[in-house]
Amino acid sequence: MNMARNTKPLVFIDTNIFLDFYRTEVKPGLSLLKHVESVLDSLILTDQVEMEFLKNRQWEIVAALKALKPPETPQVVPAYLAESKAASGIAKGQGQIKQQITKLRKRLANVLDNPSVHDPVFKTVRLVFAHESSLNLKFEDAKQTEVFERAVRRFQRGMPPRKKGDTSIGDAINWEWIVESAKATGRDVIVVSRDGDYGIIFNDKSYLNDWLTQEFRKRVPGNRRIEYTRSLTKALRRLSVKVSPPEELEEQRIIAKHSGSLGFGSLAALWREVAEVY
Numbered sequence: 001m002n003m004a005r006n007t008k009p010l011v012f013i014d015t016n017i018f019l020d021f022y023r024t025e026v027k028p029g030l031s032l033l034k035h036v037e038s039v040l041d042s043l044i045l046t047d048q049v050e051m052e053f054l055k056n057r058q059w060e061i062v063a064a065l066k067a068l069k070p071p072e073t074p075q076v077v078p079a080y081l082a083e084s085k086a087a088s089g090i091a092k093g094q095g096q097i098k099q100q101i102t103k104l105r106k107r108l109a110n111v112l113d114n115p116s117v118h119d120p121v122f123k124t125v126r127l128v129f130a131h132e133s134s135l136n137l138k139f140e141d142a143k144q145t146e147v148f149e150r151a152v153r154r155f156q157r158g159m160p161p162r163k164k165g166d167t168s169i170g171d172a173i174n175w176e177w178i179v180e181s182a183k184a185t186g187r188d189v190i191v192v193s194r195d196g197d198y199g200i201i202f203n204d205k206s207y208l209n210d211w212l213t214q215e216f217r218k219r220v221p222g223n224r225r226i227e228y229t230r231s232l233t234k235a236l237r238r239l240s241v242k243v244s245p246p247e248e249l250e251e252q253r254i255i256a257k258h259s260g261s262l263g264f265g266s267l268a269a270l271w272r273e274v275a276e277v278y
Helices: 015-023 027-042 047-067 085-113 120-129 142-156 170-185 210-219 232-238 245-256 267-277
Strands: 010-013 043-046 189-192 199-202 205-208 226-229
Touching: 010 027, 010 170, 010 232, 015 027, 015 047, 015 120, 027 043, 027 120, 027 232, 027 245, 043 047, 043 120, 043 170, 047 085, 047 120, 047 170, 142 170, 170 189, 170 210, 189 232, 205 210, 210 226, 232 245
Parallel strands: 010 043, 010 189, 189 226
Antiparallel strands: 199 205, 205 226
């Protein structure tokens, strides 16, 4: 008896998406990441993405440590106000903020020291890439050599996906495995990425690179489709995952600040974190 073809798409999540979860300011951001665990059998995975995540994770955390600074306040109170309750309240408040920031810095240091215990992003990502699946390409797999050789050839030709001045074939490896996975399963593909390797964003709409679109159509039979998006929420919903409005809102905030600096972004966000932990 023939089984019905799986009509849900495969999803490839680029490294930058996982790293962006270190920029989340509220719990819905982390719960969005947890949804990924429920769709493991639909994920296109490579140890290239896992390696890039582990290579860059510490830098993201160090950036967060540097961003933890007390807010700027007037350093000099006029003499005629120096004895006021407001002045003493400011001094007391500054001291309390510095104490809490010190605690938060220690907490972030723990994330560096023992990520298996203290880093929820690390724990989820590790679980995802440990998933045993025919869609999970590991270095020791028999197909890795073939994929690697094709990746080298496309890199030498300057074919996308790749960054300008890129010296790594990592994107080429990921793309070759995306195509291989689509061919093997006969399923459509959604690529989730935010760094511009796979296409452009114009008027808040994502467009896959023209060459990649053409190549996918030629190499993958059955009129399979490929889609490019910055939104993990969009991809998860295509896999019938229920994403909450707060989760979607937090992802939109992360996307809007993607090119900005890592950190809490506002004093209110910092105090939310302080209140939750202490």
